[in-house]
Amino acid sequence: MRSAALVAALAAAQAQAAITVKDDGGNTVTLQKPAQRVISLAPHVTEMLFAAGGGSHVVGVVSYSDFPEEAKKIPQIGSNREVDLERIMALKPDLIVVWRHGSSERQIDMVRKLGVPLFHSEPQKLEDIPESVARLGQLMGTEKTANPAADALRQQLVSLRSRYANRPPVRVFYQVWDKPLYTLNGKHIVSDALRLCGAENIFAKLPVTAPVVSVEGVLQENPEAIFATAEKNYGGVSMWKPYGTLLAVRNDNLFTIDGNLVNRSGPRMVQGAAALCEKIELARQHRSK
Known part of the structure; x- marks a missing residue:
């Protein structure tokens, strides 16, 4: 009985530890533990990951991921149009952040088959940007950096809206x-x-x-x-x-x-x-x- 109770307790603890967020496509993204090896498939995503405090977790990017300066040192695995699936797998990511655009569907479908959790990033409004920073911080376990960064962005938007609304x-x-x-x-x-x-x-x-x-x-x-x-x-x-x-x-x-x-x-x-x-x-x- 004790062993069964212990197993149940461990299972409950693991379930509680799981990280679950919604991405910009409305999909549920669940990780059993914070992502340590993240690949970015868009320049704006790379900037978000760094803003969320996860720059050291980013192991692969696409071309034009040139901000912040440290992003230029990260290995490139392709472009918005075409990525190298073998290079992606060699980097052993535990999270891939994708961006949907006109010619991306086929590429994203191929990446999805790798079995790595995907987070779809496509802010539709300015208010979505700080929300994305906060959610990516959750997925990487970097909330101490991501949440203040998101709050600062929100405040800047409030200030701009107040100044120019009328x-x-x-x-x-x-x-x-x-x-x-x-x-x-x-x-x-x-x-x-x-x-x-x-x-x-x-x-x-x-x-x-x-x-x-x-x-x-x-x-x-x-x-x-x-x-x-x-x-x-x-x-x-x-x-x-x-x-x-x-x-x-x-x-x-x-x-x-x-x-x-x-x-x-x-x-x-x-x-x-x-x-x-x-x-x-x-x-x-x-x-x-």
């Missing part, structure tokens, strides 16, 4: 790339950042997340401000300068912003949102000229 709206075109010319619709997290700043995405209602648009379409919408990210070999907002009828051109509201801060849905996106808000406020000030 400001006059500004109609904005957010340019992701110029050849082809494409943007983001209202469901993308970048549009959530724009809304936080009191801005309206002129192409928010388009059904495709990253739709291709035309120059004529932008001219017809006549945005008050245009944003583009700073990238090498990239025309950016300068392509709009010849269109003097554009309100954004007339009011000198052609803005460039750091793509690493706004195009990655990691902790630094809160900083990127603050930068967006500052530029949008500048556009409001230009109205009085």
Whole structure:
């Protein structure tokens, strides 16, 4: 009887020790103990893992995982488009954090067959970012770092929302790339950042997340401000300068912003949102000229 009771007690203790969280896809992720060897399949995920205090647990990353600086030293196991399954297995991960995007389904299905627990990371709104940091901290047992980091991000968002919530709206075109010319619709997290700043995405209602648009379409919408990210070999907002009828051109509201801060849905996106808000406020000030 005693041995049976002991076995039952041990089983109960192990069940209590299990870590269970929901990922961004609504899936339940359960680990029997904190993850010690984690692989990140997206640059924003790498940033989240470090912010959650788990940098020393990250054993593999994909290309462009270049922040923080220590992330550059971690072995790469492929890219967003293709990973090396043999290298992943050789690293013996106990957690893989994946990101779903247009061409990722087949890759994720292959990774899932490895039998390693997966956490799907895809924040839809800015408020999801601190929640993700906290949940990843739970999975790695690094709550002492993750929870304060998540709280700090939440407070920054509260502060931004309080500052810009009642400001006059500004109609904005957010340019992701110029050849082809494409943007983001209202469901993308970048549009959530724009809304936080009191801005309206002129192409928010388009059904495709990253739709291709035309120059004529932008001219017809006549945005008050245009944003583009700073990238090498990239025309950016300068392509709009010849269109003097554009309100954004007339009011000198052609803005460039750091793509690493706004195009990655990691902790630094809160900083990127603050930068967006500052530029949008500048556009409001230009109205009085």
